[in-house]
Amino acid sequence: MMNDKPVYPSEEAAEAAILALAGRPDAPKTIAPEEAARALASNADWQNLLPLVRRAAVRLAQSGRLVIYRKGKPVDPADFRGVYRLGLPPGG
Template identity: 70%
Template sequence: MTDTEEATVANVILDLAAARGGGTLCPTEAARAASGTADWHHLMPLVRRVAVRLALEGRIVITRKGKPVDPTDFKGVYRLGLPRND
């Protein structure tokens, strides 16, 4: 993947997360939005990589079952959202 594709996916994730306010989004939503076509499945590994990077930078949180997870060590179904300012 190119730097441009990574930047596009990062912007999509951040835009969708911002639109959700305090809610979260499914990574498939980011892949669909970044693809713009029905062929979005190939973007899922990139979405995950970019999400991990954004989480490590503190720009998003990765959650599983509603709880934040370690971005370097998670498995299964996950969601993306903005960090909470509690």
Template identity: 70%
Template structure:
């Protein structure tokens, strides 16, 4: 299920992104740090941020996630800098 005791799999990171973004009472969007902290097994959650970014990009490319920059949705291919994550609006 994980690559090592301290490193979650890419699938686990994607599941965590969707779980954190979909929590009842969650704000419109969540930070990548929120996700990294939720899957970290120790104090080194910062090392998971690249995995969170990769997972967010994959999910956004398939339409399962929206990536926000400065409060507006952005194309995953155009992602630069600080960003937040949210579920797509219900249709």
């Protein structure tokens, strides 16, 4: 019998997925958090990983390794809500 309990990736895995997706040579200027969640999901339940992706994105942004955008403009990683996108800082 298979164990149906979900196994969640680590915070470090989420950070690595975000940076890998945003840093691809063919990547658009920004990526959607859903892309990182889907990359981390071992099953179809990627929506449950969105809070993990958000926490990882906030940490990366606070350390200067990522920019969080809302409506095309950088936002304060400690204080934003709604739909957002993720991108590398200018200059990579």
